[in-house]
Amino acid sequence: xxxxxxxxxxxxxxxxxxxxxxxxxxxxxxxxVRDEGTGFDRGLWAEMAQMGWAxxxxxxxxxxxxxxxxAAGILAEEMGKTxxxxxxxxxxxxxxxxxxxxxxxxxxxxxxxxxxYALAIDEGAKFNPAGVAMEAIQSGNAFKLSxxxxxxxxxRNANRVLVLARTAGAAGExxxxxxxxxxxxxxxxxxxxxxxxxxxxxxxxxxxxxxxxGDDVVGEVGGGLAALQQGLNAxxxxxxxxxxGVSAGAFGMTAQYLKDRKxxxxxxxxxxxxxxxxxxxxxxxxVTASAIANAGRMLDTHPNDAAVAVSLAKARATKxxxxxxxxxxxxxxxxxxxxxFDMGFFMKRARVGAEWFGDxxxxxxxxxxxxxx
Amino acid sequence: MLELSRDPxxxxxxxxxxxxxxxxxxxxxxxxHDGFAESDICWGGKRFEFSSPAQKEWMQNAAxxxxxxxxxxxxxGGAGLSRDLQKIWLEELAAVGAKLPLQSFGIWMLGPALLAxxxxxxxxxxxxxxxxxxIRWCQGYSEPGAxxxxxxxxxxxxDMGDHWLINGxxxxxxxxxxxxxxxxxxxxxxxxPKHKGISFMLIDMTSAGVTTKPIRLISGKSPFCETxxxxxxxxxxxxxxxxxVVGEQNRGWDVAKHLLTHEREMIxxxxxxxxxxxxxxxxISSDSDLNGNPVLRAEAMKYEIDSMAxxxxxxxxxxxAGVGVPIGNASSMLKYQGTELNxxxxxxxxxxxxxxxxxxxSTHGELASEWLRTKANSIEGGTSExxxxxxxxxxxxxxxx
Numbered sequence: 001x002x003x004x005x006x007x008x009x010x011x012x013x014x015x016x017x018x019x020x021x022x023x024x025x026x027x028x029x030x031x032x033v034r035d036e037g038t039g040f041d042r043g044l045w046a047e048m049a050q051m052g053w054a055x056x057x058x059x060x061x062x063x064x065x066x067x068x069x070x071a072a073g074i075l076a077e078e079m080g081k082t083x084x085x086x087x088x089x090x091x092x093x094x095x096x097x098x099x100x101x102x103x104x105x106x107x108x109x110x111x112x113x114x115x116x117y118a119l120a121i122d123e124g125a126k127f128n129p130a131g132v133a134m135e136a137i138q139s140g141n142a143f144k145l146s147x148x149x150x151x152x153x154x155x156r157n158a159n160r161v162l163v164l165a166r167t168a169g170a171a172g173e174x175x176x177x178x179x180x181x182x183x184x185x186x187x188x189x190x191x192x193x194x195x196x197x198x199x200x201x202x203x204x205x206x207x208x209x210x211x212x213x214g215d216d217v218v219g220e221v222g223g224g225l226a227a228l229q230q231g232l233n234a235x236x237x238x239x240x241x242x243x244x245g246v247s248a249g250a251f252g253m254t255a256q257y258l259k260d261r262k263x264x265x266x267x268x269x270x271x272x273x274x275x276x277x278x279x280x281x282x283x284x285x286x287v288t289a290s291a292i293a294n295a296g297r298m299l300d301t302h303p304n305d306a307a308v309a310v311s312l313a314k315a316r317a318t319k320x321x322x323x324x325x326x327x328x329x330x331x332x333x334x335x336x337x338x339x340x341f342d343m344g345f346f347m348k349r350a351r352v353g354a355e356w357f358g359d360x361x362x363x364x365x366x367x368x369x370x371x372x373x
Numbered sequence: 374m375l376e377l378s379r380d381p382x383x384x385x386x387x388x389x390x391x392x393x394x395x396x397x398x399x400x401x402x403x404x405x406h407d408g409f410a411e412s413d414i415c416w417g418g419k420r421f422e423f424s425s426p427a428q429k430e431w432m433q434n435a436a437x438x439x440x441x442x443x444x445x446x447x448x449x450g451g452a453g454l455s456r457d458l459q460k461i462w463l464e465e466l467a468a469v470g471a472k473l474p475l476q477s478f479g480i481w482m483l484g485p486a487l488l489a490x491x492x493x494x495x496x497x498x499x500x501x502x503x504x505x506x507x508i509r510w511c512q513g514y515s516e517p518g519a520x521x522x523x524x525x526x527x528x529x530x531x532d533m534g535d536h537w538l539i540n541g542x543x544x545x546x547x548x549x550x551x552x553x554x555x556x557x558x559x560x561x562x563x564x565x566p567k568h569k570g571i572s573f574m575l576i577d578m579t580s581a582g583v584t585t586k587p588i589r590l591i592s593g594k595s596p597f598c599e600t601x602x603x604x605x606x607x608x609x610x611x612x613x614x615x616x617x618v619v620g621e622q623n624r625g626w627d628v629a630k631h632l633l634t635h636e637r638e639m640i641x642x643x644x645x646x647x648x649x650x651x652x653x654x655x656x657i658s659s660d661s662d663l664n665g666n667p668v669l670r671a672e673a674m675k676y677e678i679d680s681m682a683x684x685x686x687x688x689x690x691x692x693x694a695g696v697g698v699p700i701g702n703a704s705s706m707l708k709y710q711g712t713e714l715n716x717x718x719x720x721x722x723x724x725x726x727x728x729x730x731x732x733x734x735s736t737h738g739e740l741a742s743e744w745l746r747t748k749a750n751s752i753e754g755g756t757s758e759x760x761x762x763x764x765x766x767x768x769x770x771x772x773x774x
Binding site: 259289364 | 675678682688689693765770772
């Protein structure tokens, strides 16, 4: 088995990312994005693209840095710590991985940050790719897409969208789905911004007889889930890594507060009731970190056998982040409930991340099936 | 002694070939889930009764190759293997279904302490006989008044010139009734602060005044003893230049702490695969009553996830140790997670096995005893609460006052 430790390049990447984010994108930067309602900071994204982050999974001959999934996870984790809002997961991880597997020529735009992709799958409140009902009616080499997509991340700011639609079969069937790669300004596609609790860019999309051709199809007609498989796995691993960062960020704030805050004339960190809870939380974060590292390693070394490792990471990361933010608010007391204080941001990011691309139960079922249940 | 290659691929071939001849057929092909039967462990020592001639042959063959203590240096009876090669060795053992040729507190605890703190004379005197399985050691740490507060040990060692005079009582001394020697924490300076007056002493259990009494546990077994020292004379030197005290006099707490770190990592790792290689998923799916129980099923799914993640964490920390990063106080995290998970696994297994598991010797073997035994996991070697204290204070550096 590959070592779960960071190698030299990965350590350098982490340190560089940490240094950059602490200076250029601390949580106060996210607060500004939230207050202004822009979804993300284009200037910051351009800088991140310049450093090679947007092209972390793009081959070098298309302008990428091609550092691999473990590296993408390191970046996602560091961004999670300071709650960076960016198209990193949708565009640089999911779209890049999906389009790379399909040998698309659109990767250079992802790498330089100019092309921002959104992924439009779900039509309901829970992640369920097979549940797609949206129709793509085929006639010859032409398709007409009609239907609605709920809660599309980067849905407002994206200039391209990967959309999963049904060319055959009925909602609930894994077969008959086709993945399209469309310009987000195509006629008939309208987008309504969603004011989401985590302050990031989401939109509802409505497709009203949107035209597409065979050239827009990613992978095979009817093979949409297969075309998405690697990209989704990569995205789920990156969300897990981001949640790992969210956990660490919330925990860092909480541990510091225990060393600063006085009540009853003493630092509250001297109370064993709180010490044990903080120690338990740290122990949980450590265990989850291993699952996250393993998912990245598996995606890099055994991409076709990585699904269980990814689900393990997403399940653990979801559970740990929930614990970290709950304990974070509770140990901060009243101030943790205020908008002026950052802890609430972590809680809201963790809640959305818990649902994004499959909740604990969704991923637990995948792990369980692999373990003989 | 056969020359084993240091090249991993060749080493694997060498070990495989060596195992084919050195490990008797009778000692192979054992299923992993009978690894719990304590009677099946080869402990070695003067009083040990081998379960079969094959068990003895396997131990002796392994010892002659240094493979009872593969990572120890060759000059002390080991094979000088790196952690990576040791991993291959364990994989090849598992592949033929063979057990470790020898397990003991000498291997787990005293050996590492001597390697880290012992003098050359002490290493030469004590390590090879541990490696050959000739001497069985036990650990004398806890006392009735020194459990979680281990540094409160009161067993007294008075300086009588050429010897120490020991008086006091140890408890939870594992298999002390079958041990030849004991390594014990004794108070050599009663006036010093409690951590600064303890020495780590090596004592022959056949010395006059040493008595042991097994303690019957809730599992029905008696793996632990009380050990009494009544005016026991321990020579200052066990032979020329061989000090009875390991490390500096009155600095035994340093040795103890080092060993506890080691022990905690080991206990954490020992919790791996508590269900004996079977996944709870397989158990549940094979029984329609269980499969139709959604709460049990959900609990089992959560257990699988946590169990896999803890295993990965043990791997990650092993890799850290392998590249020389000290694990230090994080061993408390491994111990805490590993033992709490192990208890959860056995609780689950008891539920899955239902009333059948309430029988002492059922078709499921000694499951009830094993389940009860796991309750000690989060007590021995430092309780879960002490582990959390250590994490809070030493890792997170939360304030004392």
